Structure formats: C-alpha cells, structure tokens
Amino acid sequence: LRMPEHYPRPAAIERVLRRDERTVTLLFRDARCAEALPGQYVMLWVPGKGEFPLSLSHAEPEEALAGVTVRARSERTRFFLELKEGQRVGLRGPLGTWFTAKMGEALLVGGGTGLAPLLLLARQLARLGSRATLIAAARTSSELLFREELEALAPSSLRLLYATEDGTAGVKGLATDVLEAELEARAPSALYACGPEPMVARVVRLALGRGIYVEASLERPFKCAMGACGACALGGFLLCKEGPVLGPRELALASDELGIYTRDHAGRRVSLHG
Numbered sequence: 001l002r003m004p005e006h007y008p009r010p011a012a013i014e015r016v017l018r019r020d021e022r023t024v025t026l027l028f029r030d031a032r033c034a035e036a037l038p039g040q041y042v043m044l045w046v047p048g049k050g051e052f053p054l055s056l057s058h059a060e061p062e063e064a065l066a067g068v069t070v071r072a073r074s075e076r077t078r079f080f081l082e083l084k085e086g087q088r089v090g091l092r093g094p095l096g097t098w099f100t101a102k103m104g105e106a107l108l109v110g111g112g113t114g115l116a117p118l119l120l121l122a123r124q125l126a127r128l129g130s131r132a133t134l135i136a137a138a139r140t141s142s143e144l145l146f147r148e149e150l151e152a153l154a155p156s157s158l159r160l161l162y163a164t165e166d167g168t169a170g171v172k173g174l175a176t177d178v179l180e181a182e183l184e185a186r187a188p189s190a191l192y193a194c195g196p197e198p199m200v201a202r203v204v205r206l207a208l209g210r211g212i213y214v215e216a217s218l219e220r221p222f223k224c225a226m227g228a229c230g231a232c233a234l235g236g237f238l239l240c241k242e243g244p245v246l247g248p249r250e251l252a253l254a255s256d257e258l259g260i261y262t263r264d265h266a267g268r269r270v271s272l273h274g
C-alpha cells in the first residue's frame, strides 16, 4: 500500500555530514525521497522543533538513500547542527515541481544552500551525457558547498566555475558577475538557478531579456505544503505546489515581486532591498 504523499512517514537519520560551521547534510533511507527529481523538496519534521521545507540534495534510488543539506540561518534552526545519527524524523514528500533536464549546453547558477538541488541536477545531467557548466557561489571558500561531489563530476561531465565575494575561491565577485561574462562568450540552451533571491532575480532577468530558456527554484514561507493555506504565494503561484521550480512563463508573470519583496511568517510584505 502506497501512502498518500502528505502522510508523514517515519525515518531515521542514517548519516550526518558536517559541511561547515553552520551546515550539515542529513542522509536518511527512504525509497520515495530517493526517487525525487532535482528541485523537489521534502517537508522534514523534527519532533519538538517543527516542520521545514528542504530541497533534496541527494537522491540515490539504488540504495534508497536521500539527503538534505541544511544551513542554520538563525537561532530557530541551530538545532539542526546537533542532530545525531539514529534520531527519528518525519518526512512528507518528495513534493513540488522539478528542473526539466534539457539536452544541449545547460548553465546552472547556484549560491549558498541553493546549490543543493543543483547538485542533484548536475548529477542527472552527467548521467544523461549532457554538457553542463555550474557557477557555484558563496561568500567565502569555506562556505562553498559540495566541492568534493562537484569536483568528482568535473571536468568530464561538468565545467565548474567558482565565485566568492572575498575572492578566496574562483572569481572575486558574485555568481551573476561570472554569469554575465559567460553570456558574452556563449548562449546556453537552458539556464537553471537557485540561491538568494536577489541573485535568482538577476539570473531570470538576464535570461528573459535574452530569450534564453530559464527555470528557477524559489523560497517563501511554507506551512501546509499542500496548496491550502496560501503562505507560500509568489506572483500568483503557490510555490509549495506549483513550485518551488518555476519555468519562464511563470517567472515572467512573477517579475513584479521576484527579487523585490518576500513575505514573513505572518504574511506581511518584507522588502528584499533591506
């Protein structure tokens, strides 16, 4: 009997991989999440702490192994750093839309934990034999996620370009600086983006302005994750169900809001320009 996707399933954390001072990858055995497509997310419930939407960074169907990579952004999420192997959690999912792998020259742009779904996409593209470039960005080199995994795909299956704000790895600057230089040199057949919203908004505008096919994964507060409460609305789309990955048509329709304002957990508009 296959439970409906919104019925929480118990799972145990099988491995914890420490990435940096505030980021961990949690691996769990779950056949359904292990079949997730790149860009899909899981609602991870930690007893006593709450339920969090997290993109799947790992999905290995042969081993029924799946994983998420969480960065503790505030006091509320610091507990993630203390989770231990064997700890029981609840899972709903995999949920939401996914990146559609197109053949040709794919260009992936990711910053911070936005690299999580792009790691899965880069692996899928490598399996399909597609030639992809990934611009991976962070504030500083120690916060660049998945270097080992990504460097294992490069150079045969992935062209890897780094950007750090302090210049400690790759180009000194933002992911979008590297992207602009890339777009001067070649036109990709598809652009895929995930990361801080100002970055994603800039990638989307560059792509739409040049007529390049683009998909982006976006964040808003998620509560029900089943299209019922409206907390996750962005530009008329419910991101928990119609996203988190939006295509070019939806991104163009959401452009009045994308990168301009978000919403807090009480639904109030919050400017993204500080």
Ligand SMILES: Cc1cc2nc3c(=O)[nH]c(=O)nc-3n(C[C@H](O)[C@H](O)[C@H](O)COP(=O)(O)OP(=O)(O)OC[C@H]3O[C@@H](n4cnc5c(N)ncnc54)[C@H](O)[C@@H]3O)c2cc1C
Pocket: 041, 052, 053, 054, 055, 056, 068, 069, 070, 071, 072, 073, 074, 075, 076, 077, 078, 113, 116, 218, 219, 220, 221, 222, 244, 265
């Ligand atoms: C589709 C999707 C995929 C995501 N994937 C990832 C991922 O791969 N890795 C990752 O690290 N994060 C991911 N996130 C973000 C993650 O789910 C959490 O939103 C984030 O970790 C929350 O961080 P925070 O509460 O520490 O900080 P913030 O979201 O910056 O919140 C700041 C403050 O808001 C308040 N607040 C926030 N949420 C609530 C709440 N529910 N109830 C009450 N108060 C609240 C708290 O006071 C908190 O300190 C994803 C989000 C979405 C929507």
Ligand code: FES
Pocket: 221, 222, 223, 224, 225, 226, 227, 228, 229, 230, 231, 232, 233, 238, 239, 240, 241
């Ligand atoms: S989180 Fe409730 S509608 Fe999306």
